Amino acid sequence: xxxxxQRLTASIMLLLAVSMLTFGxxxxxxxxxxxxxxxxxxxxxxxxxxxxxxxxxxxxLDRPLPERYVRWLGDMVTGDxxxxxxxxxxxxxxxxVVERFPRSLxxxxxxxxxxxxxxxxxALITAARANRPADRISTINSFLLIAMPNFALAVILxxxxxxxxxxxxxxxxxxxxxxxxxxxxxLPALTIALPAAAVYQRLLRTDLITTLQEDFILMARSKxxxxxxxxxxxxxxxxxxxxxxxxxINTGALIGGSLIVESIFxxxxxxxAIVEAILREDFPVVLAIVMIITTAFVIVxxxxxxxxxxxxxxxxx
Amino acid sequence: MSDTxxxxxxxxFWLAVGWLAIVSLLALFAPWLPIKDPDxxxxxxxxxxxxxxxxxxxxxxxxxxxxxxxxxxxxxxxSLVIGFVAIAFGMVVGGTAGIxxxxxxxxxxxxVSFIFIVFLSFPSLVLAIxxxxxxxxxxxxxxxxxxxxxxAPVGRLARATTLAYAxxxxxxxxxxxxxxxxxxxxxxxxxxxxxxMGALALLGMAVxxxxxxxxAFLGLSVEKGPTxxxxxxxxxxxxxxxxxxWIAFGPIIVLFLTVLALNYAGDRIRxxxxxxxxxx
Amino acid sequence: xxxLQTDGRVEQGRLLTVENLSTTFATERGPVRAVDxxxxxxxxxxxxxxxxxxxxxxxxxxxxxMGLLPSTARRxxxxxxxxxxxxxxxxxxxxxxxxxxxxxxxxxxxxxxxPVMRIGEQIAEPLRIHLGMSRRDARATTVRLLRDVRIPExxxxxxQYPHELSGGMRQRVMIAITLACGPTLLFADEPTTAxxxxxxxxxxxxIAEQREERNMSVVLxxxxxxxxxxxxxxxxxxxxxRLVEVAPxxxxxxxxxxxxxxxLLQSIPRLDQPSHxxxxxxxxxPPDLLDPPRGCAFAPRCAFARDRCREEAPxxxxxxxxxxxxxxxxxxxxxxxxxxxxxxxxxxxIGGRS
Ligand SMILES: Nc1ncnc2c1ncn2[C@@H]1O[C@H](COP(=O)(O)OP(=O)(O)O)[C@@H](O)[C@H]1O
Ligand code: SF4
Ligand SMILES: [Mg+2]
Numbered sequence: 001x002x003x004x005x006q007r008l009t010a011s012i013m014l015l016l017a018v019s020m021l022t023f024g025x026x027x028x029x030x031x032x033x034x035x036x037x038x039x040x041x042x043x044x045x046x047x048x049x050x051x052x053x054x055x056x057x058x059x060x061l062d063r064p065l066p067e068r069y070v071r072w073l074g075d076m077v078t079g080d081x082x083x084x085x086x087x088x089x090x091x092x093x094x095x096x097v098v099e100r101f102p103r104s105l106x107x108x109x110x111x112x113x114x115x116x117x118x119x120x121x122x123a124l125i126t127a128a129r130a131n132r133p134a135d136r137i138s139t140i141n142s143f144l145l146i147a148m149p150n151f152a153l154a155v156i157l158x159x160x161x162x163x164x165x166x167x168x169x170x171x172x173x174x175x176x177x178x179x180x181x182x183x184x185x186x187l188p189a190l191t192i193a194l195p196a197a198a199v200y201q202r203l204l205r206t207d208l209i210t211t212l213q214e215d216f217i218l219m220a221r222s223k224x225x226x227x228x229x230x231x232x233x234x235x236x237x238x239x240x241x242x243x244x245x246x247x248x249i250n251t252g253a254l255i256g257g258s259l260i261v262e263s264i265f266x267x268x269x270x271x272x273a274i275v276e277a278i279l280r281e282d283f284p285v286v287l288a289i290v291m292i293i294t295t296a297f298v299i300v301x302x303x304x305x306x307x308x309x310x311x312x313x314x315x316x317x
Numbered sequence: 318m319s320d321t322x323x324x325x326x327x328x329x330f331w332l333a334v335g336w337l338a339i340v341s342l343l344a345l346f347a348p349w350l351p352i353k354d355p356d357x358x359x360x361x362x363x364x365x366x367x368x369x370x371x372x373x374x375x376x377x378x379x380x381x382x383x384x385x386x387x388x389x390x391x392x393x394x395x396s397l398v399i400g401f402v403a404i405a406f407g408m409v410v411g412g413t414a415g416i417x418x419x420x421x422x423x424x425x426x427x428x429v430s431f432i433f434i435v436f437l438s439f440p441s442l443v444l445a446i447x448x449x450x451x452x453x454x455x456x457x458x459x460x461x462x463x464x465x466x467x468x469a470p471v472g473r474l475a476r477a478t479t480l481a482y483a484x485x486x487x488x489x490x491x492x493x494x495x496x497x498x499x500x501x502x503x504x505x506x507x508x509x510x511x512x513x514m515g516a517l518a519l520l521g522m523a524v525x526x527x528x529x530x531x532x533a534f535l536g537l538s539v540e541k542g543p544t545x546x547x548x549x550x551x552x553x554x555x556x557x558x559x560x561x562x563w564i565a566f567g568p569i570i571v572l573f574l575t576v577l578a579l580n581y582a583g584d585r586i587r588x589x590x591x592x593x594x595x596x597x
Numbered sequence: 598x599x600x601l602q603t604d605g606r607v608e609q610g611r612l613l614t615v616e617n618l619s620t621t622f623a624t625e626r627g628p629v630r631a632v633d634x635x636x637x638x639x640x641x642x643x644x645x646x647x648x649x650x651x652x653x654x655x656x657x658x659x660x661x662x663m664g665l666l667p668s669t670a671r672r673x674x675x676x677x678x679x680x681x682x683x684x685x686x687x688x689x690x691x692x693x694x695x696x697x698x699x700x701x702x703x704x705x706x707x708x709x710x711x712p713v714m715r716i717g718e719q720i721a722e723p724l725r726i727h728l729g730m731s732r733r734d735a736r737a738t739t740v741r742l743l744r745d746v747r748i749p750e751x752x753x754x755x756x757q758y759p760h761e762l763s764g765g766m767r768q769r770v771m772i773a774i775t776l777a778c779g780p781t782l783l784f785a786d787e788p789t790t791a792x793x794x795x796x797x798x799x800x801x802x803x804i805a806e807q808r809e810e811r812n813m814s815v816v817l818x819x820x821x822x823x824x825x826x827x828x829x830x831x832x833x834x835x836x837x838x839r840l841v842e843v844a845p846x847x848x849x850x851x852x853x854x855x856x857x858x859x860x861l862l863q864s865i866p867r868l869d870q871p872s873h874x875x876x877x878x879x880x881x882x883p884p885d886l887l888d889p890p891r892g893c894a895f896a897p898r899c900a901f902a903r904d905r906c907r908e909e910a911p912x913x914x915x916x917x918x919x920x921x922x923x924x925x926x927x928x929x930x931x932x933x934x935x936x937x938x939x940x941x942x943x944x945x946x947i948g949g950r951s
Binding site for chain 1: 431434435437438439440441442443446447448450451523527530531534535536537546549550552553555558559562565569572573576577580581584
């Protein structure tokens with residue numbers, strides 16, 4: 001119990017630190033007024049001054065930074081992300097988030113699922129044949145995949161499967177039916193999944209090889225359990241720890257990678273939203289997306305912790 | 318001694334080092350080498366660019382008839398500088414912070430470690446986008462931005478290694494004969510932390526080079542001149558890939574080989590000195 | 598229990614016949630012959646003790662019979678189990694026999710149970726695999742097995758994990774697993790070595806009791822001659838991968854002929870000593886299996902060794918009692934043996950054992 005309280009406190013501290021950092025950076029380094037009003041922000045004409053005053057009022061820009069931070073934080077905690085900076089009306093940030101978030105989430109979940117679906121059988125097969133030719137070749141392969149930059153892999157996959165073979169569409173239409181969009185997301189998801197799968201496979205293979213030397217594996221064999229079942233039922237589960245840890249940590253890196261992959265495959269998700277927002281210096285949008293990403297990251301790591309306790313009865317707290 | 322190193326690091330290691338040396342030398346001396354001007358338009362009368370690879374243009378040309386080979390080499394100048402400056406910054410700042418935290422422990426360690434965690438729990442690309450978008454997009458800004466991102470991973474390794482060494486006999490012995498903290502850190506700890514850090518530096522340089530490419534794909538890389546990322550980007554559109562795949566694949570191959578060489582060399586050094594694996 | 602019977606199962610008489618069994622490991626430094634020309638046999642319901650110092654090849658021998666060896670091992674000779682030949686071409690598929698006809702209790706219960714699997718599942722696994730029991734039947738049988746091995750509150754224990762049990766309890770669980778399908782042959786490889794002195798006797802008694810109840814044959818492997826004394830019918834003493842003396846238990850203790858067996862007996866500790874100190878009692882080290890000595894493997898450590906011992910290896914030959922075999926040129930009681938004894942007693946031999 002104590003452990004989870006500690007865990008929660010650390011997570012909240014982390015989120016606070018990230019929010020302060022982002023909020024501070026956005027407000028100190030940019031000039032929001034200019035982006036709302038354009039050149040009028042620097043004007044001294046009376047009607048411009050009026051506009052400036054109105055905008056300041058609307059976005060609370062005339063208040064001191066700490067106050068703005070607290071106000072923003074309070075709103076955000078209650079689910080109000082504020083309004084987008086814009087000279088044409090003030091669409092709520094949450095509209096944009098609701099539209100874009102599911103696409104990015106689908107991409108990331110699909111990528112992690114694919115990565116695990118590739119990595120686990122791959123690791124099982126190579127661990128069962130450790131140091132034999134098939135395993136050696138696989139080691140080289142995973143090394144190459146890990147070194148491959150995601151944008152390069154994206155281009156290669158796009159070229160092979162999208163252009164040469166034509167198996168996958170290269171467009172993403174938000175109006176297409178749900179299943180079609182999943183299909184359109186496959187190639188980008190694979191781009192993210194392949195190097196991740198290589199990382200997972202390497203870890204899992206090593207841990208499996210260690211587990212397979214344990215006495216309880218020999219004991220299982222001596223009960224008449226088949227090799228296949230020994231691998232799946234006895235060796236896999238106790239070998240999953242490093243894999244799951246890295247699965248959690250890696251999520252942060254994959255989110256970064258997915259921004260690029262979204263842009264290459266033209267998926268209008270949070271990735272393109274944050275890039276556009278940064279270029280427009282649309283602070284509320286940037287802040288909202290950064291907080292969503294960081295929160296997702298924190299949640300994934302807590303989930304990893306819970307999964308841990310499910311897998312290993314010895315760490316039940 | 319050097320003989321055993323050659324043997325145990327293996328021929329592939331030296332192949333990787335060789336590749337890195339060639340790329341670096343080409344980049345360094347590009348203006349004085351007999352290669353084409355990267356910004357000239359080599360238009361051929363009656364033929365529309367891009368031109369495919371040939372005797373005159375080894376790697377073909379881009380849509381504006383500029384020589385890809387020359388552009389890749391000039392791109393290397395930017396990409397390698399970014400990689401080098403970034404990791405050097407990360408080493409100096411992160412390394413110092415990590416060693417000091419690991420040596421002093423206590424509250425300093427707590428604070429520094431928390432800062433590392435904050436940075437590590439932030440998808441680093443988002444941070445890079447933030448900084449580059451808010452500041453300018455000059456070479457130095459981008460390199461230093463990526464350097465800031467290297468601080469936490471490097472610092473964490475430096476801290477862990479220092480912790481592992483801080484209790485060893487030679488450190489306690491130095492303290493016993495009255496050596497000051499500064500002296501112990503510089504004379505006793507630093508030499509032991511340098512090797513694992515060196516291996517990490519090679520991997521980190523690869524990460525920084527790749528990160529530049531990522532920024533380029535978001536339209537946030539260095540504004541002036543070619544970089545590997547930008548070169549790949551202009552060839553990556555569906556039309557370009559279909560009609561003139563060499564525009565993207567030339568720089569992809571060079572970038573990939575370089576990243577691979579850095580990874581492999583770093584990996585070999587790390588396992589040669591049996592350094593614990595720490596994710597970047 | 599009639600549902601558990603396999604066709605052609607041996608109900609009485611000869612169950613296991615091992616002939617000239619040798620096991621060689623391919624290692625980086627060369628072949629290691631860990632079991633050398635071993636022949637022995639076992640009847641249904643009998644208990645055989647395999648005794649020897651650590652490293653003498655007891656574990657490799659029992660795993661060779663069972664076929665549980667790493668891929669670097671090669672076996673030669675013959676192993677007949679009931680009507681089946683287990684070695685060579687046309688050998689039966691061992692995983693069909695494992696857990697069903699023969700099973701093994703491992704030395705260290707702390708590491709031999711799967712830490713992330715409930716105890717009930719681990720016991721039920723062979724029941725479901727071999728006997729095709731339903732989940733419910735397997736659970737009922739599991740509870741009964743736990744009761745058989747004297748684990749209190751079996752209904753609660755089935756859902757626990759190994760780390761929730763003490764070492765002795767875990768060894769009982771392991772025994773329950775091995776008994777699950779009612780095997781005819783049980784190997785117990787140092788089943789008590791890793792346990793507290795206080796529970797050692799309980800575990801041995803449990804195995805003996807279950808053997809009686811199920812008319813099961815048992816191979817009890819141990820480095821402690823004291824352990825086998827009360828729990829076996831026949832004892833085989835092993836040294837350097839070979840059998841050096843085989844005899845019915847009573848005969849062996851009444852009339853042991855190998856100086857090595859005698860040394861082993863003298864090395865049984867007093868009760869107040871911790872069990873791990875006992876082996877230091879024989880000075881010197883077991884032979885190097887990569888480069889075994891030409892003559893009797895025990896010669897470098899034997900107080901009774903003479904030139905012949907170092908030149909020529911003695912073979913296992915019957916004594917007056919044909920059930921008693923031993924391999925020694927100058928056995929206990931022989932004229933040369935007595936002469937050496939006398940010299941030791943009068944202090945003439947320097948460096949001999951006293
Ligand atoms: N997998 C193996 N590879 C090579 N040698 C082995 C292997 N397993 C056992 N041995 C050797 O076989 C000999 C007998 O070992 P073991 O049967 O474990 O002895 P005991 O059980 O009597 O203590 C030892 O010398 C050991 O080094
Ligand atoms: S043969 Fe010789 S060396 Fe071997 S045990 Fe007998 S007396 Fe000792
Ligand atoms: Mg043993």
